[in-house]
Amino acid sequence: MDIVCVQAVTKDYDLGQTKVHALRGIDLSIQEGEFISIAGASGSGKSTLLNLIGGLDYPTSGEIRINGECINNLHERELNRLRLNTIGFIFQSFNLIPVLNVYENIELPLLIMKGVSKRERKERVMRLIEAVGLSRQIKQRPSELSGGQRQRVAVARALVTKPRIVLADEPTANLDSVTGLEIIDLMHDINKAEGTTFIFSTHDEKIIKRADRVIYLEDGLVKKGCPGKSGETK
Amino acid sequence: MRLATLAWKNLCVEWRRALNVGSFLFFAGFFMALFTCFIGSVKTNMETAVINALAGEVRLQPAGMEKEDLFSLSGSWEEINYLTEAEMERAEKALRERINPVEVVKRVRHNVLFISDTEEVGGMILGIDPKAVSYRKALTLTAGRYLENDYEVILTETQAKNLEVQVGDTLGVLAQTKEGYTVDSALTVVGIGSVDLLNLFGYNVAYTDLRSAQELLGLTEREATDVIIYTGDKKRALETKQQLAAYFSENGLPGPTPALTTWEQTGGFIMGGINFLSILFYYFTAVLLFIISILLINIISMTVLERRRENGTLRAIGFGRMKVAWLFLQEIQLLVGFFGLLGIVAGSGVVLSLGRKPIEFGLPISYLTGRHFVFHYDPVRVFAVFCILYGVTMVVAFFPVYRATKVQPVELLKEEK
Numbered sequence: 001m002d003i004v005c006v007q008a009v010t011k012d013y014d015l016g017q018t019k020v021h022a023l024r025g026i027d028l029s030i031q032e033g034e035f036i037s038i039a040g041a042s043g044s045g046k047s048t049l050l051n052l053i054g055g056l057d058y059p060t061s062g063e064i065r066i067n068g069e070c071i072n073n074l075h076e077r078e079l080n081r082l083r084l085n086t087i088g089f090i091f092q093s094f095n096l097i098p099v100l101n102v103y104e105n106i107e108l109p110l111l112i113m114k115g116v117s118k119r120e121r122k123e124r125v126m127r128l129i130e131a132v133g134l135s136r137q138i139k140q141r142p143s144e145l146s147g148g149q150r151q152r153v154a155v156a157r158a159l160v161t162k163p164r165i166v167l168a169d170e171p172t173a174n175l176d177s178v179t180g181l182e183i184i185d186l187m188h189d190i191n192k193a194e195g196t197t198f199i200f201s202t203h204d205e206k207i208i209k210r211a212d213r214v215i216y217l218e219d220g221l222v223k224k225g226c227p228g229k230s231g232e233t234k
Numbered sequence: 235m236r237l238a239t240l241a242w243k244n245l246c247v248e249w250r251r252a253l254n255v256g257s258f259l260f261f262a263g264f265f266m267a268l269f270t271c272f273i274g275s276v277k278t279n280m281e282t283a284v285i286n287a288l289a290g291e292v293r294l295q296p297a298g299m300e301k302e303d304l305f306s307l308s309g310s311w312e313e314i315n316y317l318t319e320a321e322m323e324r325a326e327k328a329l330r331e332r333i334n335p336v337e338v339v340k341r342v343r344h345n346v347l348f349i350s351d352t353e354e355v356g357g358m359i360l361g362i363d364p365k366a367v368s369y370r371k372a373l374t375l376t377a378g379r380y381l382e383n384d385y386e387v388i389l390t391e392t393q394a395k396n397l398e399v400q401v402g403d404t405l406g407v408l409a410q411t412k413e414g415y416t417v418d419s420a421l422t423v424v425g426i427g428s429v430d431l432l433n434l435f436g437y438n439v440a441y442t443d444l445r446s447a448q449e450l451l452g453l454t455e456r457e458a459t460d461v462i463i464y465t466g467d468k469k470r471a472l473e474t475k476q477q478l479a480a481y482f483s484e485n486g487l488p489g490p491t492p493a494l495t496t497w498e499q500t501g502g503f504i505m506g507g508i509n510f511l512s513i514l515f516y517y518f519t520a521v522l523l524f525i526i527s528i529l530l531i532n533i534i535s536m537t538v539l540e541r542r543r544e545n546g547t548l549r550a551i552g553f554g555r556m557k558v559a560w561l562f563l564q565e566i567q568l569l570v571g572f573f574g575l576l577g578i579v580a581g582s583g584v585v586l587s588l589g590r591k592p593i594e595f596g597l598p599i600s601y602l603t604g605r606h607f608v609f610h611y612d613p614v615r616v617f618a619v620f621c622i623l624y625g626v627t628m629v630v631a632f633f634p635v636y637r638a639t640k641v642q643p644v645e646l647l648k649e650e651k
Contacts, residue, residue: 054550056549056550056643056647057644080553081552083550083551083552084553088551089551095543095647097548098544099240099248100235100243104235104240104243107235108548108551109551111235111237112237112552
């Protein structure tokens, strides 16, 4: 079964008298365990599509299914649950909580997750800190970390709830090329090891090459392909 | 880590922001504690003045006088109600057997005409035992001394001014006896003063010795118009009144049962005035609180706006709206709990240190405070102020916080770009 299925999705923004058509009818489906890049120029609709898949925003029309469940009409509380349990987010500007240290930032989503004991919380956080290579920075706050280290914390935070999907909106945009590739490789390693589906947006050709499949967006439309098998496959 | 840790860390790390809101809450707590103690002290001092100057905690007087306003000068010349010798005897027995008063003042009160060499002024005269203590606590002398002998009188400053008399002058007094004869007497002015805290209400009563007043009304030494009972605890006035009423009802009295009133009933229009003044003060406090609320809403709105990114991130990783709102409110709770309380403690400290000795005030403030204002610290009142400050802060903080969390997460995150 497709873990993500997007059917005829449009998204319009009203800017006063102007209406911006950010997405003009997107069809795509993503299998569990895929490592997918959504590529396209600025303004092509990459972030909008990720926000819709992540339940951060509602489509104007069309349908989005996550793990078979249509999320268009979900109540806010159910969307919160979906974001907490099924989806992890990685942001371009890291979006870490500045007052918390590495450990606490990663632990944060677990604090509101039901059924996770204190011990299990610690185990999960420590395992991820080790996996992203930040064991020595555990007590440091985001302001004391480099860009690459911050994004590693963000990756760990996205994974700590054991989500089935991780959405990363231009995760390398604020990093130098070497660090950006390191982050993508880290995500890829986790994808291979854990089977977590990764969907990340980028317009960096070097990063795009690391993806198993690429979906190109242009002016709010998928550039090539058809529903279910959109875009190019490596 | 617990969620409260995030609130705590936010305050510790972003201490400048915390200090901004906190200092505001500190001053709000400080001034509210100070102001509420001031209001409470004015009210308490005025009530004490009413009790000491005239009403006592409980008053016993002839039957049918319950509704009489003690401060009113509208009482007629002709109609004199007084406690007979038999009633006085029974009343004194009741006081001895049932309660243990601090002071009992047998009194004669009547409207008279004061006549000086140049003026004639109507007024109320109170005949009391010259050795009575309580009235001295309320009446501040500006010239002369308190009563010591028969045929002496203490006038208020207004009366002395209107009559153009000074200490040492002799004053003619014209009154009507219980039998309806008009008598005159000569009293020596031994003191001039005023009950400062009751000046606002036009309190203008001359004090003379009991015997002189009895003679003016044609009463015997055993008769009086009323008996004032001082228990030393105004909160027990009603209880004392009930005890006496029970005694009278069990033992019976010659003639109708005497009227018993507490100081609140006896105070008449002055008590109404004091209560009105308190309401006015509390209205100002409410306005102050309203202004504080508006400023607080603005400060918290700005704080929440600055933290849109944090709000959006929390929402994106699965925090519900109310969870995020609660996180912000926890910070406010810590701030009001610390800074608000600190302000209250500081305000209390100031009140306690100011309350050690009377503060001198001149006109026009002395109308409210008296010439020697004594600050009273009331912990219950101060605790209530803290609860109000806490409650108001949480309520007004809720609105900007709730409004901020109502925004879609995508909008909150977009703002940052």
